[in-house]
Amino acid sequence: DxxxxxxxxxxxxxxxxxxxxxxxxxxxxxxxxxxxxDSKKFLxxxxxxxxxxxxxxxxxxxxFSPKSPDKAHLNLHINSLELGDSAVYFCASSLxxxxxxxxxxxxxxxxxxx
Amino acid sequence: AQKITQTQxxxxxxxxxxxxxxxxxDTSDQSYGLFWYKQPSSGEMIFLIYQGSYDEQNATEGRYSxxxxxxxxxxNLVISASQLGDxxxxxCAMREGQVAGGFKTIFGAGTRLFVKA
Numbered sequence: 001d002x003x004x005x006x007x008x009x010x011x012x013x014x015x016x017x018x019x020x021x022x023x024x025x026x027x028x029x030x031x032x033x034x035x036x037x038d039s040k041k042f043l044x045x046x047x048x049x050x051x052x053x054x055x056x057x058x059x060x061x062x063x064f065s066p067k068s069p070d071k072a073h074l075n076l077h078i079n080s081l082e083l084g085d086s087a088v089y090f091c092a093s094s095l096x097x098x099x100x101x102x103x104x105x106x107x108x109x110x111x112x113x114x
Numbered sequence: 115a116q117k118i119t120q121t122q123x124x125x126x127x128x129x130x131x132x133x134x135x136x137x138x139x140d141t142s143d144q145s146y147g148l149f150w151y152k153q154p155s156s157g158e159m160i161f162l163i164y165q166g167s168y169d170e171q172n173a174t175e176g177r178y179s180x181x182x183x184x185x186x187x188x189x190n191l192v193i194s195a196s197q198l199g200d201x202x203x204x205x206c207a208m209r210e211g212q213v214a215g216g217f218k219t220i221f222g223a224g225t226r227l228f229v230k231a
Contacts, residue, residue, distance in 0.1 A: 031217075041153070041203055043221040056218055090159060094217075100147055100166065101209055101217055105159035 003027050006091050006106035013081055014114055020077045021109045023091030031055075032074035033103065034066060035090040043090070049074055078111075086113045118208050118222035126228045127196045134181070135191040135225045137206030143167075147209040148189040149219070150180065154202040162204075165189060193227075201229045 004025045013019050025032065033056075034046040048056035049068040063079040074091060088110050092103040117140040127133035139148065150162040165173045165180045173180040181190040193200055206222040 033219075041224050043159075043205065043224075045218065045220075048218070088157065092159070100149075100164035101219075102149055102161045102164055103159075103219065104161065105151075108157050108159075110157075 004091060004093055004104050004106040006089075006109050008109060009107060010110050010112075012112045012114065015081055015083060017081050018077070018079045019081060019111070020075055021089055021091075021111075023074045023076070023106055025072055025091075025093040025104070025106075027093055027104060029093035029095050029104070030071055031094050032068065032071070033092040033094075034074065034076050035092065035105075037088040037090060037108070039087070047074075047076075081111075081113045083113050086111055118206055118220050120206055120222035120225050122225045123223070124226045124228065126230060127193075128230050129198060130195055132192060132194045133196055133227065135193070135204050135206075135227065137189045137191065137222060139187050139189060139206075139208045141187075141208065141210050143210050147217075148180065148182070149207040149209065150178070150189075150191045151205045151207060151221075152202045153205065153224070154199075159205075163191070196229045198229050198231060201227060203227075 007022050031050045033048045037043045046060045047066045051071050052068045065077045068074045088108045090108045091106040094101050094103045119138045146167045148165045152160045163175045163178045165182045177194045179192045203224045203226050205224045209217045209219045
């Protein structure tokens, strides 16, 4: 059983379009994240939710809007896509309290904006 | 500002030999956590090992060990008996304190490891 799943795995779209990426975790974790990995493999946090509440919102254009309907799901909607949005987007989850807080990542969504 | 530095963009190691991947960090927090993740060419991110700032012993997980030198603010990953499947990108990361009820984890730029047969 997949612990953290993301759909779609690949997303090719044109500039100006709106798209969504979905993420689900079945680990019972209370915290979920979105990361962006650029072409140089640099991984940067975008958002973090704890129990459906936004707790980390890095300097991300407001074209990006996360939504957490419940603590097992964290979706990312992107409006008016730009060429610079092309990247791999990773969803991750962890336990906030207890344990080491290691994060479990989804397989990633490779977004290509043309 | 917190910072993770991985100074080796690429490393080569002969199969069955040990290799050390360097990581230094910068934080003013007393409580923090250090992690290593592996990213194979297939793209997924895999958690390898964790070291808490208050842990006195170096963490070990199978062939992975973390050489934690707190005074030097270094958290090097040692992989013993390298295997071809260890060829991947390796990221050092630090979780620092609490941010509005959550933790923020910062990742280094990564080191690409090549294992030669």
